[in-house]
Amino acid sequence: MKNTYVSIFKMEFKGELQYRAKAISGIATQFFWGIMYICLYMAFMSSDSVDGFTITQMASYIWLGQSFFALRFPGIHKSAGYEIANGNVCYKFTRPINLYNQWFTEYLGEKLASTLLRFLPIIVIASLLPTNYALSMPVNFTAFILFIISLIIGGLLCVSISMFSIYLTFVTLSPKGTTTIVATIANLLGGAIIPIPLMPSAIQNVLNFLPFRYISDLPFRIYIGNISITHGLIQIGISLIWLLITIVIGKLLIKNALKKTIIQGG
Amino acid sequence: MLYKKYIKMHIKSSLEYKTNMFLLSFAQILVFVAEVLGIWLLFQRFDTVAGWTFYDSLLLVGIVMTTFAVTETFARGYDEFPNLIKTGTLDRLLVRPVSIHYQLFGAKIEFSKLGRIILGIILSVIAIININVEWNMLKILVLISAYVCGCVVIFSLMLVAAGISVYTIENLEFINIITNGSKELAYYPLNIYNKWLTRIFTFIIPVACFNYLPLSFLLGTGSIPMWLCAISPLLGMLFLIPCLIFFNCSLRRYQGTGT
Numbered sequence: 001m002k003n004t005y006v007s008i009f010k011m012e013f014k015g016e017l018q019y020r021a022k023a024i025s026g027i028a029t030q031f032f033w034g035i036m037y038i039c040l041y042m043a044f045m046s047s048d049s050v051d052g053f054t055i056t057q058m059a060s061y062i063w064l065g066q067s068f069f070a071l072r073f074p075g076i077h078k079s080a081g082y083e084i085a086n087g088n089v090c091y092k093f094t095r096p097i098n099l100y101n102q103w104f105t106e107y108l109g110e111k112l113a114s115t116l117l118r119f120l121p122i123i124v125i126a127s128l129l130p131t132n133y134a135l136s137m138p139v140n141f142t143a144f145i146l147f148i149i150s151l152i153i154g155g156l157l158c159v160s161i162s163m164f165s166i167y168l169t170f171v172t173l174s175p176k177g178t179t180t181i182v183a184t185i186a187n188l189l190g191g192a193i194i195p196i197p198l199m200p201s202a203i204q205n206v207l208n209f210l211p212f213r214y215i216s217d218l219p220f221r222i223y224i225g226n227i228s229i230t231h232g233l234i235q236i237g238i239s240l241i242w243l244l245i246t247i248v249i250g251k252l253l254i255k256n257a258l259k260k261t262i263i264q265g266g
Numbered sequence: 267m268l269y270k271k272y273i274k275m276h277i278k279s280s281l282e283y284k285t286n287m288f289l290l291s292f293a294q295i296l297v298f299v300a301e302v303l304g305i306w307l308l309f310q311r312f313d314t315v316a317g318w319t320f321y322d323s324l325l326l327v328g329i330v331m332t333t334f335a336v337t338e339t340f341a342r343g344y345d346e347f348p349n350l351i352k353t354g355t356l357d358r359l360l361v362r363p364v365s366i367h368y369q370l371f372g373a374k375i376e377f378s379k380l381g382r383i384i385l386g387i388i389l390s391v392i393a394i395i396n397i398n399v400e401w402n403m404l405k406i407l408v409l410i411s412a413y414v415c416g417c418v419v420i421f422s423l424m425l426v427a428a429g430i431s432v433y434t435i436e437n438l439e440f441i442n443i444i445t446n447g448s449k450e451l452a453y454y455p456l457n458i459y460n461k462w463l464t465r466i467f468t469f470i471i472p473v474a475c476f477n478y479l480p481l482s483f484l485l486g487t488g489s490i491p492m493w494l495c496a497i498s499p500l501l502g503m504l505f506l507i508p509c510l511i512f513f514n515c516s517l518r519r520y521q522g523t524g525t
Contacts, residue, residue: 177289
């Protein structure tokens, strides 16, 4: 059984690697965007730091966001949404595998592959930029390890939140609409539109109680040293709890949706 | 009139999928609201950027949003141009005895963007009420010409993208950088960016002509001569000429993909 998901994952991974040209233009886009945002936030920050969030930290935060772009955006696997909308999903009902797990691994594979294709060139080029614009090294080795751990949890959390889009697609039959809605909410509340350290502190306190900032904001801030190691450990614990909660709810919702699905023939 | 028929047809076909249309419009509006909320949050924390307040910036957003939404709603056919080439639909359009531009304007009308147009207008109105400007006839004219210029410039960009796709067949991500990039960039006063970024988006792609420059004229700020700011939307509209020539030349080279 385990092998099934491993091969689904591998298949998606290899499929995504085929799109190298897409990745190259994607990298160029991320790069342009990164420079633009850094200029923008620099203009806003004017002084060197805002409550301990310095311009160099901001630049690193932006570059990490651009490098791990694919890992931080909840979406939907390219075929899954349309399968549900056009009814082809019913063929999958006949297969002896758990559909939630299949969608989860499919999407994880797609995301991981597109991240692996893109992140390295952006990180290398961004590190070579002049100071203030550059991606700096992680504050220390422990922080780097914690960054990796929290990034993995964040990626999984992103996929588990994406599963809500699949559930909503079952309800509305509009994959594009639901995905956009879920992604936009996650982006705004997760710091992908405006970095969370640049938001008013009252809002930041509220966002700590939601799952979205544990996708990317937490790992990035551990990396740049904006969150101390001890705080980082506690928050990694919280993100694990969120991961568990979102998976359980997602599984229940999709199970429920599958029960209600009516195949109309044709 | 043929165009009326096109519009009627598109409304009918969109209404066939009501939930989908409703959700798509809602999603579009949500993306837009999230962007504005992001900008608002930044201004909550920092008050001003380069002397511009939230409402000054909101008028920039209003202009950019409205003009993009209007152009994308009605000129969607140009956006879909690579698809028309790939599927061979373009060959069919070319043999019809109606101008290709006429048909492209009717090819697809995106009504899910209507919500964005309305919101763009609402934001513009909120901003206009709140900014500190002594209005006179000239200022009103400059503001209106900024909106017109915005539509013209964005449409010109679509023409270039469509023209390029005659050679490449594919939709190029590179073009998206320019269109979406100029959209995001133009939410804030252009002078806060790097010099070369500002120059590209003033002289090569005249994005500044429909937001930063006319707004500096309204607010009376900036280092550029006021008369130049005032006529900048008119200068920006000239961008259409080379773009249209490019598109028509590309189309003359079009050989079809064999589908």
